[in-house]
Amino acid sequence: MIFIIDGSADGLFTALFNSYLLKQFPTAVSCGDVQLSIDDECVDVLTNKDKADRVFKKLQKILPNSEIERIFIALKHGDPAKFTIVFEYLKLIVDENKNLSQKYSDKRVLRFDNLVHQVLIEAHRFKGFIRFSKAPNGIYYAKYEPDNDITSLILPHFKERYKNMPFILHDIKHDVLAGHASGKTKIVCKKIKALEIEDEFSSLFKAYYNASFIKERKNEKLMRGFMPKRYHKNLPEKDELI
Amino acid sequence: MDRAKLEILADSAKYDVSCSSSGSSRRNVGGLGNACSAGICHSFTQDGRCISLLKILMTNDCVYDCEYCVNRRSNDVKRAIATPDEICTLTVEFYKRNYIEGLFLSSAVYKNPDYTMELLLETVIKLRKLYGFHGYIHLKGIPGADQALIMRAGEYVDRMSFNIELPSEKSLRLLAPQKTKKNILTPISMIYGEKDADKSKKSRFLPAGQTTQMIIGASPESDGHVLRLTEGLYNKYQLKRVYYSSYVPVIKSNILPSVPTGLLREHRLYQADWLIRFYGFKVDELVSPNENLSTEYDPKCAWALKHPELFPLDVNTAPLEMLIRIPGIGVKSAHKIISARRYGRLTLEDFLTMKIPLKRAIHFITFTGKYFGYKTDKAITTALKAIETNGSYQQLTLFSSPEVLSSVLRGEL
Numbered sequence: 001m002i003f004i005i006d007g008s009a010d011g012l013f014t015a016l017f018n019s020y021l022l023k024q025f026p027t028a029v030s031c032g033d034v035q036l037s038i039d040d041e042c043v044d045v046l047t048n049k050d051k052a053d054r055v056f057k058k059l060q061k062i063l064p065n066s067e068i069e070r071i072f073i074a075l076k077h078g079d080p081a082k083f084t085i086v087f088e089y090l091k092l093i094v095d096e097n098k099n100l101s102q103k104y105s106d107k108r109v110l111r112f113d114n115l116v117h118q119v120l121i122e123a124h125r126f127k128g129f130i131r132f133s134k135a136p137n138g139i140y141y142a143k144y145e146p147d148n149d150i151t152s153l154i155l156p157h158f159k160e161r162y163k164n165m166p167f168i169l170h171d172i173k174h175d176v177l178a179g180h181a182s183g184k185t186k187i188v189c190k191k192i193k194a195l196e197i198e199d200e201f202s203s204l205f206k207a208y209y210n211a212s213f214i215k216e217r218k219n220e221k222l223m224r225g226f227m228p229k230r231y232h233k234n235l236p237e238k239d240e241l242i
Numbered sequence: 243m244d245r246a247k248l249e250i251l252a253d254s255a256k257y258d259v260s261c262s263s264s265g266s267s268r269r270n271v272g273g274l275g276n277a278c279s280a281g282i283c284h285s286f287t288q289d290g291r292c293i294s295l296l297k298i299l300m301t302n303d304c305v306y307d308c309e310y311c312v313n314r315r316s317n318d319v320k321r322a323i324a325t326p327d328e329i330c331t332l333t334v335e336f337y338k339r340n341y342i343e344g345l346f347l348s349s350a351v352y353k354n355p356d357y358t359m360e361l362l363l364e365t366v367i368k369l370r371k372l373y374g375f376h377g378y379i380h381l382k383g384i385p386g387a388d389q390a391l392i393m394r395a396g397e398y399v400d401r402m403s404f405n406i407e408l409p410s411e412k413s414l415r416l417l418a419p420q421k422t423k424k425n426i427l428t429p430i431s432m433i434y435g436e437k438d439a440d441k442s443k444k445s446r447f448l449p450a451g452q453t454t455q456m457i458i459g460a461s462p463e464s465d466g467h468v469l470r471l472t473e474g475l476y477n478k479y480q481l482k483r484v485y486y487s488s489y490v491p492v493i494k495s496n497i498l499p500s501v502p503t504g505l506l507r508e509h510r511l512y513q514a515d516w517l518i519r520f521y522g523f524k525v526d527e528l529v530s531p532n533e534n535l536s537t538e539y540d541p542k543c544a545w546a547l548k549h550p551e552l553f554p555l556d557v558n559t560a561p562l563e564m565l566i567r568i569p570g571i572g573v574k575s576a577h578k579i580i581s582a583r584r585y586g587r588l589t590l591e592d593f594l595t596m597k598i599p600l601k602r603a604i605h606f607i608t609f610t611g612k613y614f615g616y617k618t619d620k621a622i623t624t625a626l627k628a629i630e631t632n633g634s635y636q637q638l639t640l641f642s643s644p645e646v647l648s649s650v651l652r653g654e655l
């Protein structure tokens with residue numbers, strides 16, 4: 001049996017509530033947009049705020065805040081299998097009524113931990129890989145395509161760094177936009193075409209990038225391990241046209 | 243700054259290995275930027291090194307004649323010199339676009355040490371005061387410059403380094419004749435004294451401390467010698483890091499080796515350095531004074547093989563400080579083991595689920611008395627050697643990725 005949820009955290013919490021109510025536990029939890037095979041029995045879960053809140057309160061009783069936070073971080077993962085993984089993990093926590101977040105010898109804990117870890121690693125990487133271009137109106141604009149929905153995780157870092165600088169972060173894969181001006185930030189989900197901005201410094205940076213390379217030690221594989229190819233298209237130093 | 247000048251000044255600076263910008267937290271108080279204690283890599287060069295800082299020389303026009311250096315006076319290369327404002331503008335504009343974490347400014351000795359140091363000082367003061375830049379600055383000091391200039395610069399930058407250059411005074415005299423041990427060690431010890439006198443957290447003097455660097459393989463010193471020097475520097479001057487740079491011949495010389503020192507040697511030194519700083523090892527345990535580190539095994543493995551009386555260790559009872567001495571088990575895995583042990587006795591299956599690397603460790607551990615490794619010493623050493631030849635060691639896996647990882651582990655996000 002597969003539970004179909006709307007993709008929100010509340011939807012997932014409702015699913016957990018329903019399964020205890022019905023005493024029926026799904027083999028998988030998924031969001032509408034996944035292909036299912038014919039013989040899967042599907043049950044639609046209608047997100048219900050009250051049910052979700054009750055689950056959330058229960059979790060808050062068992063887990064410290066830092067662990068609650070990690071649930072939401074895991075849900076930012078780009079892999080649709082995340083719903084099942086988080087569901088299984090939460091079910092374990094509720095069943096045992098104990099904070100088992102460090103019981104790494106349990107596969108459910110480990111899978112959950114990996115989700116969180118991958119999201120955090122990517123967020124950390126993008127603190128480095130974000131590239132702003134200066135638009136003629138003085139706003140700095142960055143477009144990027146991360147695997148996971150990390151914008152809300154990296155925004156505080158850029159807000160702190162560029163206090164007096166208006167900027168826009170644009171995740172064109174997840175259609176998330178974050179704006180900052182004079183210490184105020186806002187995040188919206190909206191499909192907007194990416195901007196193309198010419199910036200004279202991008203070619204200087206590319207020149208710097210190429211000059212920094214020690215030819216005797218060429219090792220593209222190592223480079224790509226740290227900076228995977230799929231990220232290259234939004235990095236000016238990797239742009240062949242500049 | 244125009245492109246041609248940037249290329250000359252960046253090209254000359256690239257052999258400097260210090261890529262890390264970590265170790266300093268500087269909050270942004272209204273201006274531009276902060277320094278992030280976790281260290282952020284903004285890009286990676288085609289040789290796989292992290293680009294974190296704009297690493298550039300003020301000038302490559304040098305009056306000195308160090309044997310190993312492309313910029314030495316007697317070498318015929320294109321010379322360029324930047325103005326303080328050119329450096330400041332480039333730094334700020336790169337920083338605003340998130341290309342870099344900050345500036346790593348260094349210089350050849352232009353005219354004389356004092357003149358050069360004054361140029362560097364002017365640049366960092368302008369960058370902070372006029373350009374309002376609060377990002378990270380690492381300044382390479384000029385040995386032999388006036389002490390007052392050096393100490394003043396320390397108030398404006400996060401980190402300073404005076405490079406040891408070569409692991410012995412004899413080699414220094416031979417290969418860098420205008421530099422002296424005294425000129426290098428005096429500022430290092432002065433900086434240490436200043437930092438030691440004001441230990442308060444708020445101290446604005448070099449919040450990220452000082453580091454140094456030496457070239458490995460240009461001169462005959464052994465690893466045992468190099469690591470003793472390193473340990474001494476850590477203990478005596480509280481250096482944050484000692485960097486090793488494998489010698490690469492970039493210029494014709496009659497007294498230097500004509501082949502580059504392999505990256506394996508540099509890699510082994512970093513491994514040993516890592517064990518000394520984070521795993522509680524003493525140099526004496528790892529290598530004797532005139533010896534080199536093993537090329538066949540990593541230093542921890544080599545140590546463990548020499549101590550059969552300590553192994554196998556039982557993973558269900560060994561304390562943390564012993565767990566981290568097991569070959570192949572890092573600090574992260576050791577902590578995982580300690581955490582997971584709280585929920586019950588661990589088995590081999592648990593280790594597999596927890597993805598604890600077992601390739602090396604399996605021959606050095608038991609699970610509540612059960613041993614799964616090979617039975618004879620010969621089989622074990624053959625297996626361990628095979629891992630080394632298959633495993634692709636990389637210069638940066640050591641000092642780049644763990645920093646990235648550890649920052650995530652510290653919950654820095």
Ligand code: SF4
Pocket residue numbers: 304305306307308311312313314315349350351418
């Ligand atoms: S002082 Fe020596 S190492 Fe430094 S730039 Fe001049 S010649 Fe090169």
